[in-house]
Amino acid sequence: xxxxxxxxxxxxxxxxxxxxxxxxxxxxxxxxxxxxxxxxxxxxxxxxxxxxxxxxxxxxxxxxxxxxxxxxxxxxxxxxxxxxxxxxxxxxxxxxxxxxxxxxxxxxxxxxxxxxxxxxxxxxxxxxxxxxxxxxxxxxxxxxxxxxxxxxxxxxxxxxxxxxxxxxxxxxxxxxxxxxxxxxxxxxxxxxxxxxxxxxxxxxxxxxxxxxxxxxxxxxxxxxxxxxxxxxxxxxxxxxxxxxxxxxxxxxxxxxxxxxxxxxxxxxxxxxxxxxxxxxxxxxxxxxxxxxxxxxxxxxxxxxxxxxxxxxxxxxxxxxxxxxxxxxxxxxxxxxxxxxxxx
Amino acid sequence: xxxxxxxxxxxxxxxxxxxxxxxxxxxxxxxxxxxxxxxxxxxxxxxxxxxxxxxxxxxxxxxxxxxxxxxxxxxxxxxxxxxxxxxxxxxxxxxxxxxxxxxxxxxxxxxxxxxxxxxxxxxxxxxxxxxxxxxxxxxxxxxxxxxxxxxxxxxxxxxxxxxxxxxxxxxxxxxxxxxxxxxxxxxxxxxxxxxxxxxxxxxxxxxxxxxxxxxxxxxxxxxxxxxxxxxxxxxxxxxxxxxxxxxxxxxxxxxxxxxxxxxxxxxxxxxxxxxxxxxxxxxxxxxxxxxxxxxxxxxxxxxxxxxxxxxxxxxxxxxxxxxxxxxxxxxxxxxxxxxxxxx
Numbered sequence: 001x002x003x004x005x006x007x008x009x010x011x012x013x014x015x016x017x018x019x020x021x022x023x024x025x026x027x028x029x030x031x032x033x034x035x036x037x038x039x040x041x042x043x044x045x046x047x048x049x050x051x052x053x054x055x056x057x058x059x060x061x062x063x064x065x066x067x068x069x070x071x072x073x074x075x076x077x078x079x080x081x082x083x084x085x086x087x088x089x090x091x092x093x094x095x096x097x098x099x100x101x102x103x104x105x106x107x108x109x110x111x112x113x114x115x116x117x118x119x120x121x122x123x124x125x126x127x128x129x130x131x132x133x134x135x136x137x138x139x140x141x142x143x144x145x146x147x148x149x150x151x152x153x154x155x156x157x158x159x160x161x162x163x164x165x166x167x168x169x170x171x172x173x174x175x176x177x178x179x180x181x182x183x184x185x186x187x188x189x190x191x192x193x194x195x196x197x198x199x200x201x202x203x204x205x206x207x208x209x210x211x212x213x214x215x216x217x218x219x220x221x222x223x224x225x226x227x228x229x230x231x232x233x234x235x236x237x238x239x240x241x242x243x244x245x246x247x248x249x250x251x252x253x254x255x256x257x258x259x260x261x262x263x264x265x266x267x268x269x270x271x272x273x274x275x276x277x278x279x280x281x282x283x284x285x286x287x288x289x290x291x292x293x294x295x296x297x298x299x300x301x302x303x304x305x306x307x308x309x310x311x312x313x314x315x316x317x318x319x320x321x322x323x324x325x326x327x328x329x330x331x332x333x334x335x336x337x338x339x340x341x342x343x
Numbered sequence: 344x345x346x347x348x349x350x351x352x353x354x355x356x357x358x359x360x361x362x363x364x365x366x367x368x369x370x371x372x373x374x375x376x377x378x379x380x381x382x383x384x385x386x387x388x389x390x391x392x393x394x395x396x397x398x399x400x401x402x403x404x405x406x407x408x409x410x411x412x413x414x415x416x417x418x419x420x421x422x423x424x425x426x427x428x429x430x431x432x433x434x435x436x437x438x439x440x441x442x443x444x445x446x447x448x449x450x451x452x453x454x455x456x457x458x459x460x461x462x463x464x465x466x467x468x469x470x471x472x473x474x475x476x477x478x479x480x481x482x483x484x485x486x487x488x489x490x491x492x493x494x495x496x497x498x499x500x501x502x503x504x505x506x507x508x509x510x511x512x513x514x515x516x517x518x519x520x521x522x523x524x525x526x527x528x529x530x531x532x533x534x535x536x537x538x539x540x541x542x543x544x545x546x547x548x549x550x551x552x553x554x555x556x557x558x559x560x561x562x563x564x565x566x567x568x569x570x571x572x573x574x575x576x577x578x579x580x581x582x583x584x585x586x587x588x589x590x591x592x593x594x595x596x597x598x599x600x601x602x603x604x605x606x607x608x609x610x611x612x613x614x615x616x617x618x619x620x621x622x623x624x625x626x627x628x629x630x631x632x633x634x635x636x637x638x639x640x641x642x643x644x645x646x647x648x649x650x651x652x653x654x655x656x657x658x659x660x661x662x663x664x665x666x667x668x669x670x671x672x673x674x675x676x677x678x679x680x681x682x683x684x685x686x
Binding site for chain 1: 349351353363366370374375378385391394396403404405406407409441442444445446447448452453454455456458463466469477479481482485489501683
């Protein structure tokens with residue numbers, strides 16, 4: 001059934017939740033191409049596409065970045081653009097990155113010093129991630145036609161095995177590689193002009209090395225990967241549940257969260273489960289391997305706060321239930337990220 | 344020597360000419376990564392990157408599209424985004440396209456009907472080119488933060504042989520696959536609001552099939568490929584001459600041009616050699632194979648107007664000389680495309 005679609009694009013259309021999914025499904029995926037058996041194409045709406053080349057898969061992914069402000073506590077649009085694309089590749093199990101591309105669109109009058117700062121940040125993020133931007137493109141729009149600068153990165157990586165976001169079966173454990181909500185809350189705080197952000201910083205980081213470590217530990221028992229970006233944990237777990245045909249019960253008290261995030265969330269009235277993370281992975285693991293994978297995560301510098309946060313069930317298919325410790329409630333699929341231009 | 348760079352980005356910084364080259368060289372390519380011998384990386388500033396995978400090369404390319412107006416005689420931004428990326432791949436000799444990615448950034452309030460029209464146009468261009476968009480991304484910016492809609496496409500293709508833009512040697516012939524200047528002049532005419540555009544239409548078209556045909560005919564004697572987009576023939580031939588270390592003499596009377604382009608160029612005072620083409624290829628060919636390649640081009644529906652337009656020389660290295668039939672003059676490297684947002 002075709003859902004109601006607005007005649008004009010709204011901010012929610014790009015916010016990573018239900019509204020965006022409907023737009024993508026009913027506009028961008030009209031007559032979308034089929035791909036070969038075993039390949040992952042656009043209809044899968046996964047973090048990227050996977051196409052067989054010989055004995056392996058080439059994974060392709062792309063994201064545009066419109067984050068506001070361009071520089072924020074813990075990072076900037078350049079670091080975000082590198083990490084976002086590296087992470088989308090990693091979330092398909094593809095950590096052998098062939099190369100990234102980068103498209104820059106900038107407003108006339110933009111300070112060259114800021115461009116150089118963003119460029120240096122991209123270069124540093126590439127070094128940290130062990131990847132390269134191999135080709136790029138520059139466009140300029142006139143003053144007033146674009147708010148500053150936007151970036152697009154695409155990436156190509158090879159893998160012997162594609163990990164999807166739809167592989168959960170009843171009984172599987174859901175792991176999270178670290179604390180929840182820093183990127184979204186840091187942006188929200190920066191935008192609200194709050195001076196007392198304290199140690200609230202975006203978690204933006206490349207996850208290739210972490211994913212290599214967890215795949216080395218869990219092998220084929222790692223059955224699903226997804227990074228909870230726009231729309232946060234709530235959107236990402238809903239997507240995994242719906243695509244896998246399971247229900248997921250989240251163990252609320254087990255969700256790792258920094259006190260600064262909790263405090264800012266209460267102050268701003270924003271649910272930290274609804275905001276973007278930019279350096280975290282959700283990992284679906286067969287029950288018998290969950291502790292082994294958790295251990296591997298915790299031994300990794302980026303996974304010290306990792307936790308088992310949920311379990312897949314045969315009931316409540318497509319739904320996410322939050323066990324708060326005091327009771328259970330349905331966690332609704334968000335319409336979208338509460339803040340526009342979060343990434 | 345570091346050239347003078349403006350403190351703030353100007354429209355010329357994105358116009359495909361000398362100003363853009365300086366910005367890219369001195370900002371984006373600072374500490375750019377080296378690539379393996381035989382690979383093509385960012386420092387080559389070619390139409391894309393080529394990275395060895397086993398016995399073959401994976402070619403990656405990206406472009407953002409900011410054309411204004413979004414719909415123009417002969418095409419629209421969607422068709423442009425597909426053809427532009429397919430053509431950049433083809434200009435590296437890579438016509439076996441694995442897949443394209445597409446990032447859409449749209450302004451709040453944009454009409455869904457226009458989005459659907461652009462989407463349908465992309466789909467049709469993909470069908471014509473025999474390629475697929477395999478993954479995408481959608482972002483929305485608030486009203487006033489972006490002028491309508493911009494697109495980014497990236498592409499990945501495989502090839503056994505990479506064709507560069509720097510392969511010209513003295514004596515080599517330069518071929519052009521068809522008439523000059525339609526895209527740029529059609530946009531200029533549309534933007535000036537001229538009603539009597541007549542048959543002036545953008546030439547935007549995918550060139551994969553044409554490139555396959557010319558490579559089949561010319562093989563290793565095809566030594567250079569480049570599509571004369573932003574900055575037109577003048578920019579593209581300068582780049583080929585500079586990178587190849589040759590001078591190029593262009594045979595002015597041999598340059599194929601539609602009367603409508605000539606008329607509009609005179610009316611608007613724009614040099615048709617300086618404006619973008621979006622469905623044409625410049626082809627460097629060893630002298631003994633030039634006629635064979637020309638014949639193959641002319642047998643192709645997209646190459647009926649192909650011509651031998653120039654010759655590479657050992658003199659005037661890096662320069663382009665236009666032989667008008669009445670005399671010779673230096674064709675200057677344009678600062679950039681005369682019109683912003685041409686593609």
